[in-house]
Amino acid sequence: AQSVTQLDSQVPVFEEAPVELRCNYSSSVSVYLFWYVQYPNQGLQLLLKYLSGSTLVKGINGFEAEFNKSQTSFHLRKPSVHISDTAEYFCAVSRLNTGFQKLVFGTGTRLLVSP
Amino acid sequence: DSGVTQTPKHLITATGQRVTLRCSPRSGDLSVYWYQQSLDQGLQFLIQYYNGEERAKGNILERFSAQQFPDLHSELNLSSLELGDSALYFCASSAGPGQGPGELFFGEGSRLTVL
Numbered sequence: 001a002q003s004v005t006q007l008d009s010q011v012p013v014f015e016e017a018p019v020e021l022r023c024n025y026s027s028s029v030s031v032y033l034f035w036y037v038q039y040p041n042q043g044l045q046l047l048l049k050y051l052s053g054s055t056l057v058k059g060i061n062g063f064e065a066e067f068n069k070s071q072t073s074f075h076l077r078k079p080s081v082h083i084s085d086t087a088e089y090f091c092a093v094s095r096l097n098t099g100f101q102k103l104v105f106g107t108g109t110r111l112l113v114s115p
Numbered sequence: 116d117s118g119v120t121q122t123p124k125h126l127i128t129a130t131g132q133r134v135t136l137r138c139s140p141r142s143g144d145l146s147v148y149w150y151q152q153s154l155d156q157g158l159q160f161l162i163q164y165y166n167g168e169e170r171a172k173g174n175i176l177e178r179f180s181a182q183q184f185p186d187l188h189s190e191l192n193l194s195s196l197e198l199g200d201s202a203l204y205f206c207a208s209s210a211g212p213g214q215g216p217g218e219l220f221f222g223e224g225s226r227l228t229v230l
Binding site for chain 1: 117119148150157158160163171173205207218219220221222223224
């Protein structure tokens with residue numbers, strides 16, 4: 001079975017500062033990795049995904065993540081955050097080649113951006 | 116707008132009651148997923164349907180059931196409700212095999228409060 005650990009439940013940061021949200025996963029098989037974002041009172045939307053190839057993945061809104069197989073990590077980064085990035089961020093995994101996208105989510109990290 | 120529609124958005128009911136949550140997937144999507152989001156459990160996968168058939172089951176209680184109809188909309192039935200069932204219930208859809216892995220499109224959720 002797959003599992004995801006998001007070590008930080010909340011990350012406060014000032015506007016225009018860089019941020020890193022940490023994600024570690026556990027799996028006995030190869031996985032796909034994802035970051036989803038949930039803005040207040042909304043559903044989740046896909047931020048970025050790693051399927052294969054380059055370990056540095058770029059997503060929407062200036063976010064990027066790096067897949068590190070040896071450390072089983074998939075940390076999310078943004079060089080300069082905006083107030084509008086305040087949201088809950090979820091890391092997720094799914095098994096390769098299942099044909100169906102059952103995702104296992106982490107517990108989420110709340111990013112709080114202040115002026 | 117993800118294209119996934121969930122009704123009702125809010126629902127308040129009493130313990131022991133039964134409710135039905137409805138989900139209309141994105142046009143053309145064959146797979147429907149149900150997730151439960153609560154403060155203590157995070158995002159938990161409940162069940163998945165593909166073109167009317169159950170495909171995967173997660174942490175779904177026996178008091179809960181779901182189905183997907185020929186027009187591909189889905190309903191999640193929650194019965195003998197308990198206080199602990201209070202949560203945000205998300206529906207997500209995807210096209211199924213052949214679509215990019217992990218690309219789930221989420222609705223805005225149905226917030227259930229059990230008093």
